[in-house]
Amino acid sequence: MGLVALLSPVCFICLLVIILNLFTNTTTNNNLKLGWKQRLWIVLNLLMWAYELFFTIVICDGVEGLNVHFGSGLGDLLYVFTLMGMALLHIVLLAIFTYNHLHTFFFVVLMCMPVFPLMLMHLNAARGNEENGYMISGNHAGLYYNSQAQYEQRMREREAEEAKKPKKPEFATQFESYLYDAEHGEGKAQNHIGRCYALGDGVEQNDSLAIKWYRLAAEGGYDMGQRNLGVCYYKGLCGLDVDYTEAVKWLRKAAEQGNDDAQYLMGCCYKDGKGVEQNDEEAFRWLRLAARQEHEGAQKLLRENKQVWQLSNK
Known part of the structure; x- marks a missing residue:
C-alpha cells in the first residue's frame, strides 16, 4: 500500500498533463497542435491504462467479491508488480508524448506495447481460476470469479447430489x-x-x-x-x-499417491531388483519419500545402506 501511495501522485500529475493537453488547443515551440487522430489514440491509451489499473486493483483484492488468481505457479505478487510497472510506465510515456505533441505513430506503438504481456496474464489467470471456480455469470473468459457465489453454488450442487442418493x-x-x-x-x-x-x-x-x-x-x-x-x-x-511384477504395478500406483508403506516397498523392490531392474538411485528416492513421512522401516533401511549408496555414487 505504501508503494501505491508513493506512485499515486506521479500518476495524478501525468494524468493532469494529458487532460490539459487533450482538451485545450495548446501548442509547442514548434507551433504544433494535436490532431484528431492523435487525440483518438490518446483516449484509447487512457482506456488501456484504466484497465491496467483496474486489473491491478482486482489482483490486490480491492474489488469486493471479485477475485483473480494466476496459474503459472509464480505467485500473484509478481503480477502485481508487473502490472504496476506497466501502468506507471504507460501513463508517464503517454504524458511525455502528449506534452510534446508527437506524431500518431508513437501513440499507436504505446497502445500496442502492453497488449502481449496482458494477453499472457489473462491466459495464466484463466488457468489459475479454473481450479478456483469461474464467475457464475457474465464472464465467459473465466478471468474474474466470485469466490463466495461459486462456493454457495457448489454447496447447492452437492446438496442436490446428496438428495438424489438413496438414504443409507x-x-x-x-x-x-x-x-x-x-x-x-x-x-x-x-x-x-x-x-x-x-x-x-x-x-x-x-x-x-x-x-x-x-x-x-x-x-x-x-x-x-x-x-x-x-x-x-x-x-x-x-x-x-508371489508375483513381483504385478506387485510393483499396484505398489507404484499407491506410492505415487503418497502412501508411505507403498513407497517403502517400492524402495525395497528397486534395492533388491524385484519386479524391476535393480537401481540404487530409485531405491533411495522411494525410501527417502517414505522416510520423510516417518516410516520407520524406510528410515532404518536408509541408515543401514547410507554408506553403501554414498560409495556407489562416487
Missing part, C-alpha cells in the same frame, strides 16, 4: 454397514471389507473374497486398496502366488 439404511453390525458402502462403490469401504475377509475379522476368513474387494478398491484408485493388493502379490498372501 441402518444395519445391525458395522460389517454390514461397510458392505453396503462397498457395494455402492466406496473405495475405503471396499478395502475394509477386503481386510475383514483377509483376517477373518467379524466374518469367516475367505482369501478369494479378500482379493476380490482389494482389487475393486485398487481399480477404483483407492491407495490403501492398491497397497494391500500389491502386498498380497509381494508376499504371496490371500492365496496368490
Whole structure:
C-alpha cells in the first residue's frame, strides 16, 4: 500500500498533463497542435491504462467479491508488480508524448506495447481460476470469479447430489454397514471389507473374497486398496502366488499417491531388483519419500545402506 501511495501522485500529475493537453488547443515551440487522430489514440491509451489499473486493483483484492488468481505457479505478487510497472510506465510515456505533441505513430506503438504481456496474464489467470471456480455469470473468459457465489453454488450442487442418493439404511453390525458402502462403490469401504475377509475379522476368513474387494478398491484408485493388493502379490498372501511384477504395478500406483508403506516397498523392490531392474538411485528416492513421512522401516533401511549408496555414487 505504501508503494501505491508513493506512485499515486506521479500518476495524478501525468494524468493532469494529458487532460490539459487533450482538451485545450495548446501548442509547442514548434507551433504544433494535436490532431484528431492523435487525440483518438490518446483516449484509447487512457482506456488501456484504466484497465491496467483496474486489473491491478482486482489482483490486490480491492474489488469486493471479485477475485483473480494466476496459474503459472509464480505467485500473484509478481503480477502485481508487473502490472504496476506497466501502468506507471504507460501513463508517464503517454504524458511525455502528449506534452510534446508527437506524431500518431508513437501513440499507436504505446497502445500496442502492453497488449502481449496482458494477453499472457489473462491466459495464466484463466488457468489459475479454473481450479478456483469461474464467475457464475457474465464472464465467459473465466478471468474474474466470485469466490463466495461459486462456493454457495457448489454447496447447492452437492446438496442436490446428496438428495438424489438413496438414504443409507441402518444395519445391525458395522460389517454390514461397510458392505453396503462397498457395494455402492466406496473405495475405503471396499478395502475394509477386503481386510475383514483377509483376517477373518467379524466374518469367516475367505482369501478369494479378500482379493476380490482389494482389487475393486485398487481399480477404483483407492491407495490403501492398491497397497494391500500389491502386498498380497509381494508376499504371496490371500492365496496368490508371489508375483513381483504385478506387485510393483499396484505398489507404484499407491506410492505415487503418497502412501508411505507403498513407497517403502517400492524402495525395497528397486534395492533388491524385484519386479524391476535393480537401481540404487530409485531405491533411495522411494525410501527417502517414505522416510520423510516417518516410516520407520524406510528410515532404518536408509541408515543401514547410507554408506553403501554414498560409495556407489562416487
